[in-house]
Amino acid sequence: MRALLCLILLLTLFLAPLPAAAQSPLAVKQGEVLRFATHAAFARVHDRKFPIYDGTALIPAAVIDKPGDYPLELLSADGKTLETRTLTILDAHYLTQNVALSKEVVELKPSPGETETVNALKHLESPAKLWAEPFLAPVPGCMNSPFGVQRYQNGKPTGNYHAGVDQRGPAGKPIVATAAGTVRMVRSYNIHGNVVGVDHGQGIVSIYLHMSKTAAHEGDAVKPGDVLGYVGATGRANGPHLHWSLYVHAVAVNPSKWAPLTACAATAPARKAPPKKAPAKKTRRAQ
Numbered sequence: 001m002r003a004l005l006c007l008i009l010l011l012t013l014f015l016a017p018l019p020a021a022a023q024s025p026l027a028v029k030q031g032e033v034l035r036f037a038t039h040a041a042f043a044r045v046h047d048r049k050f051p052i053y054d055g056t057a058l059i060p061a062a063v064i065d066k067p068g069d070y071p072l073e074l075l076s077a078d079g080k081t082l083e084t085r086t087l088t089i090l091d092a093h094y095l096t097q098n099v100a101l102s103k104e105v106v107e108l109k110p111s112p113g114e115t116e117t118v119n120a121l122k123h124l125e126s127p128a129k130l131w132a133e134p135f136l137a138p139v140p141g142c143m144n145s146p147f148g149v150q151r152y153q154n155g156k157p158t159g160n161y162h163a164g165v166d167q168r169g170p171a172g173k174p175i176v177a178t179a180a181g182t183v184r185m186v187r188s189y190n191i192h193g194n195v196v197g198v199d200h201g202q203g204i205v206s207i208y209l210h211m212s213k214t215a216a217h218e219g220d221a222v223k224p225g226d227v228l229g230y231v232g233a234t235g236r237a238n239g240p241h242l243h244w245s246l247y248v249h250a251v252a253v254n255p256s257k258w259a260p261l262t263a264c265a266a267t268a269p270a271r272k273a274p275p276k277k278a279p280a281k282k283t284r285r286a287q
């Protein structure tokens with residue numbers, strides 16, 4: 001009887017399905033973030049290597065990543081490949097949007113050090129996790145330009161996509177920290193305007209552009225809801241609004257997947273994908 005029980009137990013073990021995590025396909029849309037539990041220290045996709053904190057991998061897909069299957073390597077702390085899985089990047093079908101800007105604004109060049117400083121901020125990887133979900137909307141206004149749209153300026157393609165969301169708001173409206181973090185950048189730049197950057201820890205960074213006035217200092221510890229500055233139209237902007245970008249391991253991701261944001265009814269492009277043979281030609285004016 002005991003032998004029979006042992007046999008049944010052994011058979012059960014052999015026939016047991018593999019753990020769900022090893023079977024589930026890994027897929028993520030452009031501009032979104034895949035999460036899964038793992039004991040690995042890093043994940044590598046293409047030439048990008050993402051640190052993994054506290055047993056949860058956050059793998060961002062860029063808007064410009066081509067849809068398809070990619071090898072995703074899970075690495076040990078010393079860089080050895082522990083496992084290779086397949087990551088499928090799915091097309092998010094972002095549309096195009098035209099932005100009307102004056103000649104002076106189009107001709108603006110970055111301030112000395114602007115590109116480098118903002119780039120260094122995006123790449124921060126502070127090990128302590130200060131953020132918690134959900135993130136707050138930084139201003140209460142609706143989104144008049146969503147994330148990911150291919151940008152045209154005055155009808156000409158820029159080759160760029162919108163790496164954040166634009167939220168409509170009257171000039172002077174307070175802009176608040178969307179999550180806890182440390183203020184790492186308070187600057188006044190030609191393109192970004194008056195800008196504040198917050199490091200939320202573990203590779204998550206947010207930046208807030210075009211402020212009329214900043215109200216934070218580099219090194220400040222902020223809580224969700226603390227005022228960072230006020231809505232304005234400084235830098236490359238065609239009217240008062242907040243541009244908010246969220247980065248996960250230096251990749252711009254869709255903030256509306258992290259915070260409760262609503263599209264402005266009149267100007268939001270349709271969310272549905274255009275048919276393949278007729279790419280979206282419609283352009284809309286941003287504010």
Ligand SMILES: [Zn+2]
Pocket residue numbers: 145162164165166242243244
């Ligand atoms: Zn914007």
